[in-house]
Amino acid sequence: MVNAIPHQLRKRGSNFGECPVYKGVKLPLISVKLNPDPVQDGKPEHFDVSGTLDVDIPASAILNVYYADPNKKTIIGDVSVKPMCTDNCPIKAKTEFKVSDDTTTPSLTDPYAIIVAVTDDQNVLGCAALSTNKYAEELDGNNGLDE
Template sequence: MNFIFAFILFALLTVNAAPFQLSKRAITFGSCGDAHEPIPLLNVKIGTNPPESEKSESFEVSGKVTKVDIPDQATINIVYFDNDRKNLGNYFKTFNETIKAGTPFKISLSDVPTPRLPHSYELKVYVDDESTLACANAIVG
């Protein structure tokens, strides 16, 4: 009888000790455009996926813009929105050289500040020069 009780107690403790990962699912980015005006999709890798609230993060952004050059004054932008589309925080960096149309590019960004994040939010990463040239979007939560 004591053996059965000990076994059940051990099983319960083992289950409760297992890490619970359902609330920390990795972010998957998708496109930002619609079917009528497709925008080239960026590939985004995040150092800590999903980002941790109020901690610096690293991003690796790559892609290819096929129709136009990316001028050296264009920016790479990382923006967090809440469910009401209120801007929670943003970061940008200016390109330091022109990238010809059709040329693949990769940019590594470190020490990107992460705002205080609610349970659900939107994360948008895009290349901008008066209009959006390439983009990736993710809904979290």
């Protein structure tokens, strides 16, 4: 007879962290939650994005969500682009923002990364990255955003 201790498997959520340094600047970290978590190839994905930035978020700011192949340093599929706000713009500095986006997960490589960034016309205002490996080291400081 074997004695077994019953246990419950706990699902570990995807943990987004800092994006690689961009143009010599450490990017402010934003919060990202996925549903479902983890992502699944070809399935719809919902992103809840929030944070507080030290700069105003202008009316022209957009939310960018994309998947990347860190080995090839290329974007996988299409970049999802959504206005950061439709009302109450600009969002003043140090004011919490919340925005969501729905996109379909492309067929992913192994490893893969997900980048979520708030940008204006010329700058990355905030960013979060998720990778199945050491994405920041592999990209040599290039997070896939246009320089």
